[in-house]
Amino acid sequence: MSEQVTHPHDPKWRRLPEERPRQILVAALEVFGEFGIAGAKLEEIATRAGVSKGTIYLYFPSKEDLFREVVRQLLVPSIAAVERELADGTAAEQIERYLRLHWSHFDRPAAAGWVRLVFTELHNHPDLAQFYYHEAIAKSNLVLGDVLRRGVARGEFRALDPVAAISMIKALLLTHALWSRAPMPATLSAMRPREELIDHIVEFVLHALRPTTTPSPAVPVAT
């Protein structure tokens, strides 16, 4: 009380209250992505958001809750958005569109961060994981599963297990999103440059899905 001190500070001070929470969330997404939950420092988040440490607590009751809101308000909506745009076309076209849409979503510096987040820290927060699964993954799986099943029914794809295929497709997408933005790309493998990667993924996936070799060839040869 009596030892309280005044804080004369440079008046570098904007007032955008409407924006504050989002600024903080965005900064938090970055920092959590880079350092993980434990490694993320509120000081760093505050700095990147252009606010002070204390300000964060005006909007979020704790570091954990901040993380929670990042998932709720940034990650989930970002993922959920994609599923609505598959539109129509052949099953293969839809798969390609699915891959490219997601990839363009990952085409932001923070993307690797959030993939890492989901890969590695979500499981320490069962409630969040549950929420994330329901809101983001389950719906995506539904859409993807439908496309795959339709492709199989039409003969566009080989007879495959849709559930297994889904996790293969996602593994390829997520992992490369992570690697493509890694501070040291050479770390995990010699890799194709970022821009080409999605082409390789599309190619790999479509080749993996296409019908078994022998379908019609038998016929044309008949020539």
Place this chain on the structure above:
Amino acid sequence: MSEQVTHPHDPKWRRLPEERPRQILVAALEVFGEFGIAGAKLEEIATRAGVSKGTIYLYFPSKEDLFREVVRQLLVPSIAAVERELADGTAAEQIERYLRLHWSHFDRPAAAGWVRLVFTELHNHPDLAQFYYHEAIAKSNLVLGDVLRRGVARGEFRALDPVAAISMIKALLLTHALWSRAPMPATLSAMRPREELIDHIVEFVLHALRPTTTPSPAVPVAT
């Protein structure tokens, strides 16, 4: 006064002194895998290794160095070992063997941990990442690249970019190793049971690699 006092702690588990460092490394591998570098506590590592906190410092000068040695002495050799056992057979057989050998390596509880480690924390330690890349990844890539190239040359595989294929294959392998051990498997996607996963991976990869439908005409025609 007498210095002949028997320490009454329980000597139920007096380990051979030569084993100490390794026990610590093994415990550290576990703990680092579970909690990440920042989250790992030396106390926990010490407990699991059956030693006291101070003992760790007899062998490793710091937590960071301990992590370094885990990578150096446990991860790298573990990975490197696989490459030597591909033996011969068709390219497809070698790929399958490669996948199954690695998978069996991951068939330990700690595996998901180290995959997570490599995915998420290695890039914060550029020197380690460098070392890891050279010792573990580069060699693996070489071997895998050879197999792929041979497969293509022999017409076993379609015309593909070996470098791209390598990262696809590794993505599938590592990601599923991670997911298959997640405390909450349903979290990230509806997934096939652990035991079947490798079969699906093998199937997916081989289908992705197999020759394009149309090459066959070329050959028969050659008749």
Place this chain on the structure above:
Amino acid sequence: MSEQVTHPHDPKWRRLPEERPRQILVAALEVFGEFGIAGAKLEEIATRAGVSKGTIYLYFPSKEDLFREVVRQLLVPSIAAVERELADGTAAEQIERYLRLHWSHFDRPAAAGWVRLVFTELHNHPDLAQFYYHEAIAKSNLVLGDVLRRGVARGEFRALDPVAAISMIKALLLTHALWSRAPMPATLSAMRPREELIDHIVEFVLHALRPTTTPSPAVPVAT
């Protein structure tokens, strides 16, 4: 643009501006009483006063000064008021009136709070304590001392040390004011219900003051 905007906060309780400082003081008395000086939060005081945190600083330069003013403007006058009403009557009647007047003063929820304040936090503020002593205690002691001395002189009370008796009387009064409002009365001792307490105090005090058993007159007379 127009500065004619009606502030939509709820104007259900627009207080007269002249009342502001007092409302704040009253709220502060409550909150300081409940939580002590360190534990009292300006936010809480502001809320109870129906103003915002910043407003407090329009009237009081700091938390410490606010506390100071609470003592100066609320406690001291409240105590001082009693001394003027003792009126006349026998010494015993005056003592009883003194006790009951004070007790009725304490018959407010906030009373225990300020007793606690005086008991426990005043000594950390020597200047305040000094002020409080001069304004509230000294005068009260004077009055009480006079009554006691008169009682002794008249033979209403036994030969006693007025200074000692004063602190005994005040101890009984203050302590029971504190206990009678304790959130958990049974905590500190099994106690008589609030309403009866003052009767017991009066009885105890008067018995302690009354002349020595053998109003001696009886014996000497026997001569």
Place this chain on the structure above:
Amino acid sequence: MSEQVTHPHDPKWRRLPEERPRQILVAALEVFGEFGIAGAKLEEIATRAGVSKGTIYLYFPSKEDLFREVVRQLLVPSIAAVERELADGTAAEQIERYLRLHWSHFDRPAAAGWVRLVFTELHNHPDLAQFYYHEAIAKSNLVLGDVLRRGVARGEFRALDPVAAISMIKALLLTHALWSRAPMPATLSAMRPREELIDHIVEFVLHALRPTTTPSPAVPVAT
């Protein structure tokens, strides 16, 4: 981790592990007494105990628990001890002994502190208050009640309400223990010096308890 720094400190370092917890408790009793729970700083407790902040956490999981243990291990036993020594004698002698024994217990600098503690902060910790009441107060009340009742039965004391009398006696004892050690004794009232206080208390109490004047009537009337 990498930013970790070494702590070369002066080796002013004793190893009295057996004593540590008690040293800390004693220091905590002091500091809690002086500043209250909220106002007490662990740094200060640590300093007075001659240890560092961190050391406290080797023995007590939190500030709250430390407070809890102070009550449990220091206050309660200290109080409980007295009740066993009342021995026999007339009721008045026992009351006097009760008062003097307790007073001598309070004859330590920290005494005012713990009285303040009990007066002011215990009610914020219902579980502790409960424990304290059962262990320290209830037993004391029982003993004191017995003495009072016996005194009344024997005609040593006037017909009085034992429950009320108990709280009067304790009020006098506790309050003066608090005041007698106040850093500024003059604060609350002009008071008799410490050493005499107990005599005044004994006198006041015994006079309050002694039989009503009128027992004598029997005699004088006899005139």
Place this chain on the structure above:
DNA sequence: CATGAATGAGGCTTCATTCAT
């Protein structure tokens, strides 16, 4: 060699105080 008590820097969190609106 091994132990584990002790240390203290640093992170999360609170809240008195300031100040643009």
Place this chain on the structure above:
DNA sequence: CATGAATGAAGCCTCATTCAT
């Protein structure tokens, strides 16, 4: 005048590291 968003010093607590035994 009044507001309440913003600030940052300071307190609690954790844990990597040290060192007497």
